Amino acid sequence: MPAEESLAQIAKEVSACQKCALYHSRKQSVPGEGPADSEIMFIGEGPGFHENEQGRPFVGPAGKFLDELLAAAGLERPKVWIGNVVKCRPPGNRDPLPEELAACNVYLERQMAAINPKIIITLGRYSMGKFMPGAKISGVHGQMRRVGERFVIAMFHPAAALHQAALKPAILHDFGQLPKLLEQARAAQKRSAPAAAEEPQEDPKQLNLF
Numbered sequence: 001m002p003a004e005e006s007l008a009q010i011a012k013e014v015s016a017c018q019k020c021a022l023y024h025s026r027k028q029s030v031p032g033e034g035p036a037d038s039e040i041m042f043i044g045e046g047p048g049f050h051e052n053e054q055g056r057p058f059v060g061p062a063g064k065f066l067d068e069l070l071a072a073a074g075l076e077r078p079k080v081w082i083g084n085v086v087k088c089r090p091p092g093n094r095d096p097l098p099e100e101l102a103a104c105n106v107y108l109e110r111q112m113a114a115i116n117p118k119i120i121i122t123l124g125r126y127s128m129g130k131f132m133p134g135a136k137i138s139g140v141h142g143q144m145r146r147v148g149e150r151f152v153i154a155m156f157h158p159a160a161a162l163h164q165a166a167l168k169p170a171i172l173h174d175f176g177q178l179p180k181l182l183e184q185a186r187a188a189q190k191r192s193a194p195a196a197a198e199e200p201q202e203d204p205k206q207l208n209l210f
């Protein structure tokens with residue numbers, strides 16, 4: 001796999017993918033969308049009815065609410081990446097099965113490698129489970145955690161907050177904290193960047209030796 005393969009190449013493979021049974025019932029696969037230099041990746045569960053029709057992530061009611069949440073965080077949708085752990089709609093919006101999550105995981109891994117975001121934000125329990133197995137959303141939501149090399153924040157799923165009014169203030173608050181957390185993630189990555197990246201270490205006199 002090249003270090004920086006293109007998102008378009010991954011999307012092309014997703015559109016033809018038959019690695020799990022979900023390809024039988026999909027109308028359109030939903031690879032996810034957003035620029036390759038996105039600082040933030042939002043990862044939901046899987047396409048629903050509207051996403052399956054349009055081939056785009058979060059375009060139904062949950063997507064409308066996500067747009068509001070992005071605005072609360074001062075973020076513009078075209079500047080962030082938005083996608084899902086499974087790229088094809090589970091029939092009737094049932095939960096994705098373990099074998100479907102496992103089969104589709106490689107695409108998300110490649111998308112993360114291509115984008116190398118400052119922060120990953122999980123929306124819902126399946127994407128949270130990928131990074132924080134066993135975590136309880138009520139205990140961890142809105143907190144930035146280091147998972148390996150990455151910073152990850154688990155958020156309530158926008159659809160859950162739409163259906164449970166009590167979650168709405170919490171998810172709005174968590175998104176409101178995002179600008180501050182993004183600053184922290186940027187600062188942490190600058191600190192851990194090798195000094196050589198900032199200043200040339202070579203003695204200029206040595207450079208013409210060969």
Ligand code: URA
Pocket residue numbers: 044045046047048051056057058059060062063083084124159
């Ligand atoms: N819910 C999700 O988890 N993902 C979508 O793309 C739409 C709704």
Ligand code: SF4
Pocket residue numbers: 014017018019020021022023029086087088100103104
């Ligand atoms: Fe392939 Fe993922 Fe769609 Fe399954 S859900 S067919 S693994 S793209």
